[in-house]
Amino acid sequence: MIGRTQHARGILTAALDAVTLVAATAILIAAAERPHPAATRGERNHQADSQRGLTLSDYDPVSMLEVASDVVTKAKVPAVDFHNHINHDEPERLLHVMDACNVAVIVNFTGGFGETLQAQVAKFARHADRFLVFANVNWDGIDEPDFGQQAARQLEADVKAGARGLKIFKNLGLGVKDNTGTLVAIDDRRLDPVWAKAGELDIPVAIHTSDPDAFFLPVDRFNERYEELQAHPDWSFHGAQFPSKATLLEQRNNVIARHPRTTFVALHVANHAENLSEVAAWLDRYPNLYVEIGARLNELGRQPYTARTFFVTYADRILFGVDSRPAESVYHPYFRFLETFDEHFDYFTHPRQGRWKIYGIGLPDEVLEKVYRRNARKLLRLD
Ligand SMILES: [Zn+2]
Incomplete structure (x- = not known):
């Protein structure tokens, strides 16, 4: 350094x-x-x-600080990027980035189901050891009396076709409605057969629930994501038409509690990186819960002391992922955050996710080993 x-x-x-x-x-x-x-x-x-x-x-101030500044171009150990969306990308371009960054495997969360899923598996078949794909649920059948059984059967077929897990998008809880016009709650009993089937198949469920706290607040001068919400007004879930964030997280946690034999990876630090002590309490309460860090570098890096303690304490339960189109400029700040004690540098997409800088947490090698690859390889049964 x-x-x-x-x-x-x-x-x-x-x-x-x-x-x-x-x-x-x-x-x-x-x-x-x-x-x-x-x-x-x-x-x-x-x-x-x-x-x-x-x-x-x-306003685009240049920092006058003169402190250590590393560029970490490769992950310390061959990493698994557990959270990405690469359907429209070409394997050759991805492999070039991955090899440059020491990323061994990318998990594609946008596999779809049925023929779409099969097409994704086929597209990356020549590099099946580098690219894994997760299936998604087809919500169209939500009003069918045996929806849960149908969706579970589809999942089983998708896994047989090569899917390595199930990804649930945030529209569950915020967008999926049944024919009564009511939002389907995440802990709706109609979905129980799907969660149970994932446990039976021994595949992880990666679940995105709600969004940053600021997306549920008025878009005004007090909102720390003001610029981001100005640029993307549809990302705001403030208002009576949406469930509260607390309600959504509680619905998700009910599912995790109800299906102890199913492994859940709550994405984006369980979407509560603003409050790591509460995420820690969930990890204590639910042994079948893991978290992933994609697109939350801004949150983790602005609380380096708390984040470091969190990573060291829950090293067996945290997965690396970025949730951004793979590029060297995307991976480098993640590596720098995890591996160095650098101070006051930009997260990827700065300043979109808030006008602050981040600080490295210099994790020990044994923690990096688990977060970068061992935990993901265990859940994906890669060893
Ligand atoms: Zn994502």
Whole structure:
């Protein structure tokens, strides 16, 4: 771990040892004359900015901090990206990124069911050891009297066709309705046969329930995701037409409690990364619960002390995933967060998920080993 500052200091020490004071002075002058990024960024008219004031979206401050800054280009151990959506991607492009980043396996959560699922399996068949696919539920039959049995049979067929798990999207609880126009609750009894079948087949259920806390609050000046919700008004679930976030999480937890022989991976840190002590309590309460970290780097990295304790304590129950189209620029900040103690750097998509920076949690090797691959490989039965 060599930061810019240490590196500069190293050069300076070597210079003093080896050459005259004149040479050292020249190095110092050269360093002082190096233009700062703030001075070189963009073609902006700085004087005009200071006169008229800036809009929030135009504000793009450059940090003056001089602290260690690593680029971690490869995961420390061959990683499993447990949460992605790669249906429309080409295997060759993905393999290039994966090999560059030391990502051994990607799990595609958007497999569909029936023929769609089979087509996804076929598309990646040549690299079946690198790409795994999860099935999804067809909600169209929700009004059929034996919907649960039908969906369970479909899941069994999809697993036979190559699916390695079941992914439930957030529309369960927030969008799926039956013919009475009522939202189907996550813990609706009609779905019990599906959860039971996943347990019987020994496949994990990856479940996305609700969304960040801020998405359930008014989109106003107090909302910490204001810019994101301005850009995507349909991501807001504020209002009487939606169940509360607490209700949705309770429905999900009821299912986890009711099906102890089924393994659930609650995605996005159980969608409650804002409150890791509550997620910890759920992990204590439900031995069949795991969590995954995709798209929550912003939340985890702004609470590095709490997050580090959480990762170390629950190292056996946390899975790596990114939930963003695979690219080196996506993976690098995750590696940096997990592996270094770097301070005050950008999460992927900064500042969209909130105007703050993140801090690394420098996890020990045995924790990285579990989070990056061992937990996922166990659930996916890869060993
Ligand atoms: Zn996703």
